[in-house]
Amino acid sequence: MSYVHGYDDRESERLHDQAGALVELLHGDTSYPAGARVLEAGCGVGAQTVTLSARSPKARFTSIDVSAESLAVARGRELPNVELRQADLFTMPHETFDHVFVCFVLEHLPDPVAALARLKTMLRPGGTITVIEGDHGSAYFHPETAAAHEAIQCLVALQAAAGGDSLIGRRLYPLVRDAGFEDVRVSPRMVYVDGSRPDLIDGFTRRTFTAMIEGVREPALARGMIGAERFDAGIADLHRTAADDGTFSYTFFKAVGTNVVEADDLAGSGASFGD
Amino acid sequence: MSYVHGYDDRESERLHDQAGALVELLHGDTSYPAGARVLEAGCGVGAQTVTLSARSPKARFTSIDVSAESLAVARGRELPNVELRQADLFTMPHETFDHVFVCFVLEHLPDPVAALARLKTMLRPGGTITVIEGDHGSAYFHPETAAAHEAIQCLVALQAAAGGDSLIGRRLYPLVRDAGFEDVRVSPRMVYVDGSRPDLIDGFTRRTFTAMIEGVREPALARGMIGAERFDAGIADLHRTAADDGTFSYTFFKAVGTNVVEADDLAGSGASFGD
Numbered sequence: 001m002s003y004v005h006g007y008d009d010r011e012s013e014r015l016h017d018q019a020g021a022l023v024e025l026l027h028g029d030t031s032y033p034a035g036a037r038v039l040e041a042g043c044g045v046g047a048q049t050v051t052l053s054a055r056s057p058k059a060r061f062t063s064i065d066v067s068a069e070s071l072a073v074a075r076g077r078e079l080p081n082v083e084l085r086q087a088d089l090f091t092m093p094h095e096t097f098d099h100v101f102v103c104f105v106l107e108h109l110p111d112p113v114a115a116l117a118r119l120k121t122m123l124r125p126g127g128t129i130t131v132i133e134g135d136h137g138s139a140y141f142h143p144e145t146a147a148a149h150e151a152i153q154c155l156v157a158l159q160a161a162a163g164g165d166s167l168i169g170r171r172l173y174p175l176v177r178d179a180g181f182e183d184v185r186v187s188p189r190m191v192y193v194d195g196s197r198p199d200l201i202d203g204f205t206r207r208t209f210t211a212m213i214e215g216v217r218e219p220a221l222a223r224g225m226i227g228a229e230r231f232d233a234g235i236a237d238l239h240r241t242a243a244d245d246g247t248f249s250y251t252f253f254k255a256v257g258t259n260v261v262e263a264d265d266l267a268g269s270g271a272s273f274g275d
Numbered sequence: 276m277s278y279v280h281g282y283d284d285r286e287s288e289r290l291h292d293q294a295g296a297l298v299e300l301l302h303g304d305t306s307y308p309a310g311a312r313v314l315e316a317g318c319g320v321g322a323q324t325v326t327l328s329a330r331s332p333k334a335r336f337t338s339i340d341v342s343a344e345s346l347a348v349a350r351g352r353e354l355p356n357v358e359l360r361q362a363d364l365f366t367m368p369h370e371t372f373d374h375v376f377v378c379f380v381l382e383h384l385p386d387p388v389a390a391l392a393r394l395k396t397m398l399r400p401g402g403t404i405t406v407i408e409g410d411h412g413s414a415y416f417h418p419e420t421a422a423a424h425e426a427i428q429c430l431v432a433l434q435a436a437a438g439g440d441s442l443i444g445r446r447l448y449p450l451v452r453d454a455g456f457e458d459v460r461v462s463p464r465m466v467y468v469d470g471s472r473p474d475l476i477d478g479f480t481r482r483t484f485t486a487m488i489e490g491v492r493e494p495a496l497a498r499g500m501i502g503a504e505r506f507d508a509g510i511a512d513l514h515r516t517a518a519d520d521g522t523f524s525y526t527f528f529k530a531v532g533t534n535v536v537e538a539d540d541l542a543g544s545g546a547s548f549g550d
Binding site: 135137138140141142144167170171173174177178184185186187188190192194195196245246247249251 | 410412413415416417419442445446448449452453459460461462463465467469470471520521522524526
């Protein structure tokens with residue numbers, strides 16, 4: 001399932017490009033105050049950690065991942081205010097954080113609400129959770145072709161077979177709410193690319209989205225999901241949308257929820273709301 | 276083709292609701308200076324004209340439509356700075372305007388570039404065109420069902436059979452550029468609806484989008500595009516997305532282009548750029 005985790009160099013490179021091109025869109029409104037203790041759950045190779053920690057230089061991040069290989073890549077980065085730790089969210093010792101940040105993680109989990117509920121137990125009263133996910137069903141483009149959508153569908157099906165959901169972005173609102181968070185606010189972050197935006201043509205259409213779909217060629221063919229010729233035609237069609245007269249649209253979703261605790265629960269705890 | 280034009284009362288009501296809920300999203304960045312002469316091409320029942328003229332009270336609008344019935348509805352509105360005129364874009368006498376505004380019109384035309392090029396001839400040098408269109412292929416939601424997409428596809432197919440393209444939003448950039456406009460800038464205007472936005476659940480998911488799809492029941496069934504039971508299931512599924520744990524996404528596209536004229540063409544004309 002190498003397409004899911006991002007261990008290899010090419011995948012690391014892709015995730016890094018993506019983080020570069022989309023930083024402002026995804027992270028622009030996230031910063032944590034001095035001294036805040038923030039848990040980043042599922043940091044992977046640290047693609048988001050770089051931005052997260054740089055935007056909140058006086059917050060203290062604990063970035064966890066189950067994969068030692070991913071963490072090894074992350075350790076190669078400049079992350080002065082981050083403690084990288086190999087840990088599984090569900091079995092790590094209990095600890096309380098002011099805020100939690102989760103990006104491109106829930107899409108891989110068979111029970112995202114359970115993960116969110118577990119994260120809620122690690123938040124102080126009044127603490128917030130921020131969740132960012134993509135939604136591969138939000139991709140549409142010009143020119144449209146059936147082959148391009150069939151190639152995309154290979155990734156969707158592989159992720160589903162691995163227990164994930166790559167159409168999860170549109171579901172963030174009910175998921176975060178079902179986990180018990182309140183004041184849940186979801187905002188879409190749409191990437192729209194046309195001939196007037198060559199940086200996004202290269203950084204997003206080609207090197208992020210199309211590269212990601214190209215990355216599932218081997219497992220998709222191995223499982224007989226699609227023929228090689230058809231898959232390659234779909235990839236060529238995706239590259240065609242990167243021409244000067246093509247367009248490409250994709251939407252990420254960002255949710256923020258609060259761990260509101262009832263007044264009764266707080267009696268004598270000395271906990272306070274807000275930062 | 277009554278679903279295309281919006282003559283009847285129910286359709287007028289729908290277009291009016293839509294204008295109300297989406298005014299800020301679509302029109303927020305459009306206003307014209309005092310004295311500017313603005314052509315609104317294809318004003319229909321005046322659903323956009325109301326907002327357009329109210330936001331630029333000192334501009335002078337000429338709003339044209341081919342349909343006397345639509346104009347009769349528009350004449351019932353408060354439009355102090357608007358001259359409503361029954362005219363066909365391609366045959367109306369030549370006249371020059373400072374700006375042109377076209378909303379929800381190109382989707383119905385077999386040759387949108389020809390219409391845009393014709394509009395360009397009616398613009399002064401340096402004048403702008405503003406185009407707003409939807410894109411029914413941008414609709415996705417939770418829960419997703421095949422029946423809902425099949426019902427939507429009926430409208431797409433009917434519009435295509437009538438020579439239009441209800442997936443035109445994503446193509447605005449190449450279309451406006453192909454018509455000869457320069458400095459073309461397209462921005463998506465995404466409507467995202469979840470349980471925290473009851474006004475949009477009612478105003479957009481139910482009363483705009485789902486009502487629009489419901490409106491093609493009769494022609495879709497008459498043409499044998501879909502069975503009655505399946506269509507109704509699709510509509511029920513669209514209403515289901517309006518529940519508290521559902522979500523709905525749709526994107527409009529807005530393009531602005533400029534009628535740049537080469538220095539040679541301007542020699543001795545006394546025309547100046549900008550307002």
